[in-house]
Amino acid sequence: MSIEQLAETAQAMVAAGKGIIAIDESTATIAKRFAGVGIENTEENRRAYRELLLGTPNLNQYISGAILFDETLRQSTKDGVPFAKLMADNGMIPGIKVDKGPQALAGFPGEVVTEGLDGLRARLEEYYKLGARFAKWRAVINIGDDIPSGTCIEANSHALARYAALCQEQGLVPMVEPEVIMDGNHDIETCFEVTEVVLRSLFGSLYENSVMLEGTILKASMVLPGTTCAEQASVDEVAAATLQVLKSTVPATLPGIVFLSGGQSDEAATAHLNMMNQMGPNPWPLSFSYGRAMQSAALKLWSQDIVNNVAKAQQTVFARARDNGLAALGQWQSAA
DSSP: OOHHHHHHHHHHHTOTTOEEEEEOOOHHHHHHHHHHHTOOOOHHHHHHHHHHHHTOTTGGGTEEEEEEOHHHHTOBOTTSOBHHHHHHHTTOEEEEEOOOOEEEOTTOTTOEEEOOOTTHHHHHHHHHHTTOOEEEEEEEEOOBTTBSOHHHHHHHHHHHHHHHHHHHHTTOEEEEEEEEOOOSSOOHHHHHHHHHHHHHHHHHHHHHTTOOGGGOEEEEOOOOOOTTOSSOOOHHHHHHHHHHHHHHHSOTTSOOEEEOOTTOOHHHHHHHHHHHHHTOOOSSOEEEEESHHHHHHHHHHHHHOTTTOHHHHHHHHHHHHHHHHHHTTTOOOOOO
16 A cells, blocks of 8 residues: 555545544443443444444535444444445445553553554454554543653553554554543643643654654544643633644644544534634644544434434434534534
């Protein structure tokens, strides 16, 4: 796979006014979401729910691709069409989450490192054959007393870079996700400082591992005060701080940045993205790769009647996609 083809895929992922829907929850995570709305966590219910999301009429107007979980990439619609084919036929790019999740970092209490590099080359090769064209790996950076440590940041940056190099070798665009977690009472300045150090470390590692940035996408967290911080920030403050940290750390050769919603409300995630695009022009397209902020309203609706509420739930998915697609252009307007 040439760098031109990787670059083309990466650019298509962040096409104007389009973003990525994240439906890559592990079986354990989807079990929690289902339990929250009273849906039984069976393989068929998971398949039906993901068909509801991916089969939303006209979703491709605002969605360029979806991050899937291993199980989902192997599943099909009830009519027997593999999800990867359903997506490709509708002009959406199938992606796959490939990390094995965060594990405690030995010797560093409260810190984690993402595992999953062992055997990754063979897994990526199979995922490519199954139709995936990009992959995602998430690192988790917690903020607390004296953390994150340099060791934790370095270990996660190195893993992200190794993963990214293996992806490009197999013809997959790596989406690198160093998530700075919102939990805590830290202020927005602390989040800014940690995010800056994390991104500098990440791009240093990508460079050292010969990762081609033209064929890479960054999935970034926004600069926000901790959830229990006494002083919360305005939409303008979040947008300005996030743009400032990105402009000082992210090379302009990167094709685009997509944001995670990471515990923000649906509306806040959209408002912040919209404001960043209104504050532009920016060196790269800024779009979204939302999970919960794209799905929560639809899941609630569907749970009330999983046989008859499919179309209603899909209308909600489409509306959320449209709102975020407009925000990716700086053209969203709050209904409030």
